[in-house]
Amino acid sequence: MRKLITFITASITGMAAVVVLLFSISIAALLFSKGHAVISWEFLSTISSEAGASGGILWQIVGSLILIATAAAVALPIAVSLALLHSFFLPADSRSQRFLGFTLQIFNAVPSIIFGILGLLVFTHYLEWGKSWLAGGILLGIMIVPTIAIMVAHRISVIRPALLESAFGLGLNKGQIVRSVVIPQCSPALISGLLLGLARAAGETAPILFVATIFSGATLPHGIKEQPVLALPYHIFILAQDSFDDSSRANLWGAALVLVAIVSFFGLLSIPIRQKLRDAADHA
DSSP: OHHHHHHHHHHHHHHHHHHHHHHHHHHHHHHHHHHGGGOSHHHHHSOEETTTTEEOOHHHHHHHHHHHHHHHHHHHHHHHHHHHIIIIISOTTOHHHHHHHHHHHHHHTSOHHHHHHHHIIIIIIISOOOSBHHHHHHHHHHHHHHHHHHHHHHHHHTSOHHHHHHHHHTTOOHHHHIIIIIHHHHHHHHHHHHHHHHHHHHTOOHHHHHHTBOSSSOOSOOSSTTBOBOOHHHHHHHHHHHOOSHHHHHHHHHHHHHHHHHHHHHHHHHHHHHHHHHHHHHTO
16 A cells, blocks of 8 residues: 555656646746747847837846845845854744744735735835835745745754764854854755745746836946836736737747746756755865
């Protein structure tokens, strides 16, 4: 009976993996077939014109990178602090630790549109920033905090007790142990969580739709208030809604292919970096 259950579980898991793989390949093939013709250095290095029907996506790429970089700067210290609190400073299996873990899991499941609405209330109406790149970066950063924190917290929880006991035996305090033992040991999970979180943030439309982006007219921001940026997800969203001629559709598919390439880059980059850091931590 146990062998039968194991076989059925393995079969279902394998079938699910095959379905996901085929679905992903199909999407990639569709995007490439419809978008590769427009991809060129000119498309990547020129600005859009005629409501996106012609020109390129230079400022959309730059704006997306600004939002991603801001999100990373916001999310990293918060996520690491929460992970350390959960798995190092709070007593193991205590009520406070369980509550924090449960909160992170719930927070990770909040729909992105909710972040957009909250950002509209806080940044646009209360702080009167208008549409601002900083507001968009902060929202995206907060949104990916649980992804990073959960991965780092899990890695901290499986650090070999002998390492921590040796550090305490040498007379190190908790702050010194965090710097010399915990952070190096959890760096693979930290980098992986950050890159996966940024991959998610790069493709989000709802949070930046309300507080950070416009369709055209923005370049590099020069302040905080009323300093929007262009971004690939919002650009694709508008083209998909309002553009019907052949050139607009070509630019739509080209922009979508570039966005998927950026998201895939972050996801794939996490694999070798995680493995390299893990090997370094294991030999430390």
